[in-house]
Amino acid sequence: MAYLYPILIFAAMGLVFGILLVVISKVFAVETDPRAAEIAESLPGANCGACGYAGCADYADAIVNQGAPMNACLPGGTNAASAIGEIMGVSVAAAARKVPVLHCHGICAAAPRKVDYDGIQTCAAAKRFYGGTGLCTDGCLGLGDCIAVCDYDVISIRDGIAVFCTEKCVSCGKCAKACPNHLIELRDEKKRVDVRCSSHDVGKIAMRSCSNSCIGCKKCEKACKFDAIHVKDGVAIIDYDACKSCGLCVTACPRGCIAKLSI
Numbered sequence: 001m002a003y004l005y006p007i008l009i010f011a012a013m014g015l016v017f018g019i020l021l022v023v024i025s026k027v028f029a030v031e032t033d034p035r036a037a038e039i040a041e042s043l044p045g046a047n048c049g050a051c052g053y054a055g056c057a058d059y060a061d062a063i064v065n066q067g068a069p070m071n072a073c074l075p076g077g078t079n080a081a082s083a084i085g086e087i088m089g090v091s092v093a094a095a096a097r098k099v100p101v102l103h104c105h106g107i108c109a110a111a112p113r114k115v116d117y118d119g120i121q122t123c124a125a126a127k128r129f130y131g132g133t134g135l136c137t138d139g140c141l142g143l144g145d146c147i148a149v150c151d152y153d154v155i156s157i158r159d160g161i162a163v164f165c166t167e168k169c170v171s172c173g174k175c176a177k178a179c180p181n182h183l184i185e186l187r188d189e190k191k192r193v194d195v196r197c198s199s200h201d202v203g204k205i206a207m208r209s210c211s212n213s214c215i216g217c218k219k220c221e222k223a224c225k226f227d228a229i230h231v232k233d234g235v236a237i238i239d240y241d242a243c244k245s246c247g248l249c250v251t252a253c254p255r256g257c258i259a260k261l262s263i
Contacts, residue, residue, distance in 0.1 A: 035087050036064045042083035043076055046151075048172035050074045050186075063088070071095040074171035074186075098186040099166040100154075100175055105196035105212040105257060106139035108160040112209070122148075127180045136209035138199045140183055146175035192245040193238060197257040200234045214257045220249035 039060035047055035051072040053062055062068035063084065070092045071081040078094040085092030117126055117133045123141035131137030140161040147155045147162075154168045155175060162175075166189070176184040183198055195214065199206045203215035216234040228242035229249050236249070236258065247260045 033064045036060045038087050039063055039084055042087065043073055043080055044170075046075045046170070046172050048075060048174055049177075050171060050173040069095075074098055074173075077170075096188045096190065098171045099169055099189045100164050100171075100173075100184050100186055101194045102140060102162050102164070102183055103185060103195055103198045104138075104140040104161055104181075104183045105259075106134060106136055106161060106210045107212070110210050110212040111136055111139055111160070123178075124180045132181075134209070136199050136201070136206075136213065138181055138183075138201075139210065141181065145178045145180065146184060149174040149178045187240050190245070191238075191240045191243050192261045193243060193247060193250060193258065194261070195229075195236045195238055195258050197235055197255075202234060206234070212257050213255065214253075215255060217254065219252045219254060220258055223248045223252035 036057075037060070040057045043056040043060065045056055049055070051059045051068075051074070053059040053068070056073075059068065059073065063070055070084045070088060070090070071094050073080040073084075074095065074097070077097065081092045081094040111134045113133050114135050115130065115133050117129055119125055119129055121143050123143045123145040126132050126141045126143055132139070132141045142157050142160045142162070144155075144157055144162075147157070151172075151174075152168050152170055154165050156163050156165075162184070171186055173186055176182075176186060181198065187194075197210075197212065197214040199209065199213045201209060201213070203217070206213040206215050214231075214235045216231045216236070218231045220229050220236050221231055225246070225248065226242050226244050228239045228244070229236055230239070231237075236253075245260065250258045250260045
């Protein structure tokens with residue numbers, strides 16, 4: 001009998017607290033829009049952050065509650081944009097497909113090595129070791145940190161640098177975030193001209209570091225009729241919004257470090 005009263009007291013307390021929790025949950029409940037869950041289900045689930053949000057669920061919530069762009073899911077492309085538009089009751093056109101480009105052409109024959117590296121075989125680790133093994137400390141380190149984060153077998157290392165099979169790419173952007181030298185950029189697939197160098201060294205040093213390097217001569221800048229390419233900090237940079245892919249900068253470059261891809 002001595003044990004009965006404590007048990008009854010605890011049972012009564014549990015019942016009271018249970019009722020209070022139910023009441024509180026009802027009073028302070030936050031109403032959620034079911035469309036957010038529907039949108040999240042229509043997304044590919046890559047949680048890559050290419051849309052600018054933490055993940056697919058966060059992006060779906062932002063569409064419903066913050067007016068986020070409905071075509072920002074690059075991996076989902078046309079299918080995701082159409083599904084989101086149907087859920088939201090509007091017509092949505094998919095954003096232009098983007099593909100990765102490597103702003104480096106420091107292949108083995110072009111970029112001399114200064115040291116042999118036998119440490120941890122990652123680009124991030126090699127970069128901490130005197131900026132990498134090459135004379136150019138701004139180039140591709142070639143150890144595949146971009147490959148490690150790619151889920152779609154898009155990237156391979158050929159002749160010492162990263163190469164992309166853009167047909168497989170879903171534009172998630174994980175490779176761009178993984179590159180310690182920030183050499184990878186996603187650009188509109190219709191923009192076909194790329195500067196294949198990121199060296200910020202002055203001309204003489206850049207020439208010695210890599211035979212495919214930009215030397216900041218500004219001949220490309222002078223040749224462009226659309227004000228789409230400028231030399232900044234010693235290297236040519238393309239404004240893809242202004243670029244018309246005419247190829248005049250490609251012809252003008254004396255180093256051959258600007259390339260125009262064929263469609």
